[in-house]
Amino acid sequence: MRVETVGPDDTADAPEVAAVGGIHGDEPCGVRAIERFLDEGPVEHLERPVKLVVANERALEAGTRYVEGDLNRLFPGDPASDTYEERLAHDLWEAINDCTILGFHSTVSFDEPFGTLADLTPGKAEIMRALPLAxxxxxxxxxxxxxxNLPGFVNVEAGYQGSDAAADTAYDCLLAYxxxxDALPGEPEPTPTAHYRVRETLEKSPGTTYRVHAGNFERxxxxxxxxxxxxxxxxTAETEFWPVLxxxxxxxxxxxxxxxRTGEIGAVAGE
Incomplete structure (x- = not known):
């Protein structure tokens, strides 16, 4: 795991803002966004310290989702585990647990970027509205x-896995975040963001193939x-629903x- 702390170094305040890429090694969009920010972004204009984290370096190097276990299924982790990713989950959470965090993912399910979260708060709603996500x-x-499920954590599914478009979207979301x-100057530009409360998983039967006829986020x-x-x-749908992933x-x-679909995310959060 690589952690870069950037921004003003003349403050005694510990970083309270973090961004994490590379939780899955075959989803490089967040890593590309972080590296682009470090290489050519407005780092010198940061007004508060920020942690930028590249999480699963082993899986990234291998180009695989994970090495021994799915990191995004193992939080808060276990430092004594025999599984590499379970130890990594603990180390990652130790590094950022005092922060508000934006994580980056990508998918093979849907081209359009969207956000994921749990335990909605007005603060999480404000972040989601500030990102270019519908x-x-x-x-x-x-x-x-x-x-x-971790406190203060929201994620972006930035687009199609491995695409340049996903990396560009991740970078735009990083700047907006x-x-x-208040880490970069300039007012965020809120966008209307619809909130969807996931109610159940749609399971596959083992050994069965499928064709999908419905579009994500379409009734x-x-x-x-x-x-x-x-x-x-x-x-066949027994009641109406909106598909996700x-x-x-x-x-x-x-x-x-x-x-x-419950409405605009700010209204749902009680803002």
Whole structure:
């Protein structure tokens, strides 16, 4: 793990702002955004210290999601574990647990960037609105052991895995995040961001192939077939839902998630 602390060094304050890339080694967009910021970004204009973290360097070097275990399923980690990523999860959380954190991911499920979070607060809503994102998926109560479950942590799914567009979006989100956190000068430019409360996982049957018919963040009406198995069986919605990370090939065990669209994220957070 590599941690770079940048910004004013004439303050006794510890960094309270962090950004993390490379939680998954096959999702380099956040690492590329951090390196671009360090190489050519407005580092000299930072008005408060910031931690920039490249998390899973071994997996990044190997070009794989993880080495021994999925880092994003192992928080808060265990320093005594035999599993590399479980030890790394502990070290990462120790490095940033006093910060508000923006994490970067990418996906093979959906080209358009969106945010993920849990335990929505007005502060998290403010960050999401400041980022150039139209959608934010809230996984409260649905997942555990992930970065979104950690206090002060929000994530960006920056776009298609390995693409230049995802790296560019991650960089734009990093700049917007640093502005809303008062680390860079300039007012953030809030954008309308819809909030989707994830209510359940859509599981795959082992050994079954799928074709997906519904679009992510697009309403699926009751009685509509949102996917078909390789044998022609239709998966039909019993009630309306909005798909999140719906993909035939994005995950071995999960087809995606079903969510309810609840409105603008600021209103949902009670701002």
């Amino acid at each position: 959608h934010a998926a809230d996984f409260t109560g649905v997942v555990s052991g992930r970065s979104v 640093l502005r809303v956190m 699926v009406a009751p009685g509509t077939a949102y996917a078909t198995t390789g044998t022609g069986e239709e998966l 719906l993909s035939a090939s994005g995950h071995d065990a999960l087809l995606g998630y079903a969510a309810d």
